[in-house]
Amino acid sequence: MTRAQDIADRLISMVPPGIEAETMVATGNLALTRFANSFIHQNVSEDGSTVHLRVAVDGKVASGAGTRTDEHALRRLVDQTVAVAELQSPDGSWSGLTAPVAIGGAPHWDEATAGADPATRAQLVREFVAAGQGLSAAGFCSTEGWTIVYRNTAGHGAASRTSKAVLDGIHQTGTSAGSGHRTSASVTDLDAAALGASAARRANDSAAPFDTKPGGYEVVLGPEAVGTIAVFLAVYFFNGKAVNERRSAAAAGTAQFDEAITLVEDACDPRAIGVPFDGEGTPRSRVELVTAGTTNGVTHDRKSAALADAVSTGNHMYGPNTWFGPIATNLFLRPGGASPDEMIAAVGRGLYVATFNYCRVLDEKTLVVTGLTRNGTFMIENGRITDAVSNLRFTQGFADALGPGRVLDVGGDDRFADSEFGSGVTHVPTVRLASWNFTGGASG
Amino acid sequence: MHDYAAAAVQGALDAGASYADARVVEAATESVAVQNQDVDSVSRADRAGVGVRALIGSSWGFFATDDISDSGARRAGEQAAQIAKASASVPGDPMDFADVPVVETTYSTPHDEDPLAVSTTEKVDLLLAVNETMAAVDGVEIARGTLSFWVTDKWYANSQGSRIQQHLVESGGGFSATAVGEHEVQRRSFPQSFGQYETGGYEVVRAWDYLGNAERIAEEAAALLTAPDVDERQTNLILEGSQLGLQIHESVGHAIELDRILGWEAAFAGTSHLELDRLGRHRYGSELMNITADATLAGALGTFGYDDEGTAAQRVPIVEDGIWVGVLSGRDSAAIAGLPPGGMVRGDGYNRLPMVRMTNVGLLPGTGSLDEIIADTDDGVVMATNRSWSIDDKRLNFQFGCEIGWEVKNGRRGRMVKNPTYTGITPEFWGRMDRLAGVDEWVHWGTPNCGKGQPIQVAHTGHSAGPARFAATRVGVRG
Secondary structure, eight states: OOHHHHHHHHHHHTSOTTOEEEEEEEEEEEEEEEEETTEEEEEEEEEEEEEEEEEEETTEEEEEEESOOSHHHHHHHHHHHHHHHHTSOOOTTOOOOOOOOOOOSOOBOOHHHHTOOHHHHHHHHHHHHHHTTTSEEEEEEEEEEEEEEEEETTSOEEEEEEEEEEEEEEEEOSSOEEEEEEEESOGGGOOHHHHHHHHHHHHHHTOSOBOOOOEEEEEEEOHHHHHHHHHHIIIIISBHHHHHTTOOOOOTTSOOSOTTOOEEEOTTSTTOOSOSBOTTSOBOOOEEEEETTEEOOOBOOHHHHHHHTOOOOSOOOOSSOOSSOOOOOSEEEOOOSBOHHHHHHTOSEEEEEEEEEEEEEEETTTTEEEEEEEEEEEEEETTEEEEEBOOOEEEEEHHHHTSTTOEEEEBSOOEEEOOTTOSSSEEEOOEEEEEEEEEEOTTO | OHHHHHHHHHHHHHTTOSEEEEEEEEEEEEEEEEETTEEEEEEEEEEEEEEEEEEETTEEEEEEESOOSHHHHHHHHHHHHHHHHHHTTSOOSOOOOOOOOOOEEEEEOOOSSOTTTSOHHHHHHHHHHHHHHHHTSTTOOEEEEEEEEEEEEEEEEETTSOEEEEEEEEEEEEEEEEEEOSSOEEEEEESSTTOEEEESSTHHHHHSOHHHHHHHHHHHHHHHTTSOBOOOEEEEEEEOHHHHHHHHIIIIITTTBHHHHTTTTTTTTOOOSOOGGGTTTOBOSOTTOOEEEETTOTTOTTOOSBOTTSOBOOEEEEEETTEEOOOBOOHHHHHHHTOOOOSOEEOSSTTSOOEEOOOBEEEOOOSSOHHHHHHTOSEEEEEEEEEEEEEOTTSOEEEEEEEEEEEEETTEEEEEEBSOEEEEEHHHHHHTEEEEOOGGGOEEEEEEEEEETTTTEEEEEEEEEOOEEEEEEEEOOOO
């Protein structure tokens, strides 16, 4: 029995009879080595546990969380959470506990990653920095491993492990930067020298940029930019709570996207990061959010599913912030066959954008987002990159940009991309879009 | 608890550290959220552990554990030293570490009502009543209220002999009304988007008239659905206080962080357009612009007794008469820059490395009122309550969206407009600030969700502000 299982079992055994309760316990380690100006300036590691508990007393619901796992602390967590619940009004939307159900999927786990030492991370940083050949490097290398256990008083339980390794960095000239990113369940998949060389090449290529005029441009978007689009769609568009509240424009059965787009939420994909069940113990389903351009499904937790007369897809996000609702966290955009060079060759006049930065929604329903380009923006003319351009601001409807007839190519270079909301969430390729609305240049 | 912090420090020293500091932290958080007439969530979290930082040569290591015991703390110190040794394999230049006075002291946030002692029933009932009022307004589909409270106890020790105990209390919340149209979502929030948070007890919540503002907020949300869009043009922009607070946060607060200026955040949060050799000479804005970073402001969200490096809270001038004169710093970054340490280094809980964070970065008030500013404006737009915020990695090129706006014509507030946005370049924008309201309309706005660092950390910061006017600003940008 793992420590997490022991904690979960002890906690559930303390719940008084007649009270519904569920717990999610995570134990493990997160370590992150950060570098800037080509040296390691921050280097952290933590061992820890987090215990989440949710109880329902005659439909009156409360939750609690803690980091202490001794008998006294667990007892206090149960007593306190039950006492708070008893004082509440019944939650009309409480949808009960998950009944016992089989959980499939092999763990996305690598022992060497979970146990990686600081010297391993430092070596990867050293290789990334060295590949810049004197450019100024910054970024991080992280490794982590978690055991996650779910238990409830309805007799359901689930347990799994997950590991993750990330190398994310930039090389900088005096006027530009180029980035590189890799995420995997295994630290051995991180080729730091190659990634550093790629980032350095892009930094050098994008040096001394010129200001180009804002306006509509055909664009080739690198995986990081595409990953950000995907994650905004997950949060605001394919979110069952947002659909229930009419804040999302998602309409099942409607061709809302270009037929080149097939987007799948799949925690059981062999490449995925994370565990195959959510904070309510529901198996994470494979959901085809978009199939060949047609909106097919949205993500649900038990609460949003009950309101929609649907079934939970296992996308509950545990924690006190319930505003956002169920969000897809294992997104795979089906790749096409084109290479980035082939996509660039097909552009008469347009822009290549490596990464988006600081994106925020102006309107949830139209999913109009403003943000900037970063770490490599290039002018494309007559099928080849001609110049580096300064970062641009855009104001663009994200769903609209992928609409019917607007996706000109989907690349075959899919991988985990960094995104506005973190790594290991979106697995996407480069795409070529008919138009992107740039609303400001570097000087405003 | 100080003994455990001291054990962590000793563990690091015994493992080879030349300097170490440690914090034992017990943090209790309570959050209540009510959506329409459902209690959406009531939660309480108690997180506790010890985090220790070790310095070897010019290299740092940090380790955190939830094992609060003598052996657990010692092991954490040893681990931090081992990590510092690994850092030294990719070293930087030799680094100084600025001295601060060795102290043994305590600090407690002044407050009247322990927020965790107020029953959750009272909190839920307040939000249910607010929601009931908002839901009665036609067109409002989602009424939502939240309250959050943080009570944090910290025991700090360092290898130079300081021992500091702090009891920090933060409270606040807010509510919003959401109206949903066929092709749009409109929202109004009170007191500001994400709520208003301050240091203090439950009296912070009582001080804002939630019930008295619920109907107005709901009516404004519903009315926005049929309001016209703001026209795209260049005009006088009048910002109400909370939006100006966020403008300060994004275009001043982050830009003056010394770690960003030194390049330590280059890959993630970004750097800064500010260059240290221009300190004392760079024009940041108009002569009306006077900004301080003041961690001693009573009631403001970024107020404390000592930072997480054992440096006393202080008031630091940042911009004087429009000229940039100060930065946000810690003991290592200040030493590199040749400046006194500002006492602005804080960590998010026991398990995050303390780093340079904003305290209360705010404007000093001007004169007059919002009404007087409007009366003195021939053509312009008033914008209130943040809806979206985006700024580049040097804190220069920004675009903000607000929840609501009103046209101003010939000195009078005119019709309501929706989807108000404005955009600009930091020093040009601040250079066009030509009116600034007086102290009567000043609020210490709180930002409870400032993200920075990897792993990500969330800080609570304060931004004193009131209404102000900015000439010739581009408004109405849309997709």
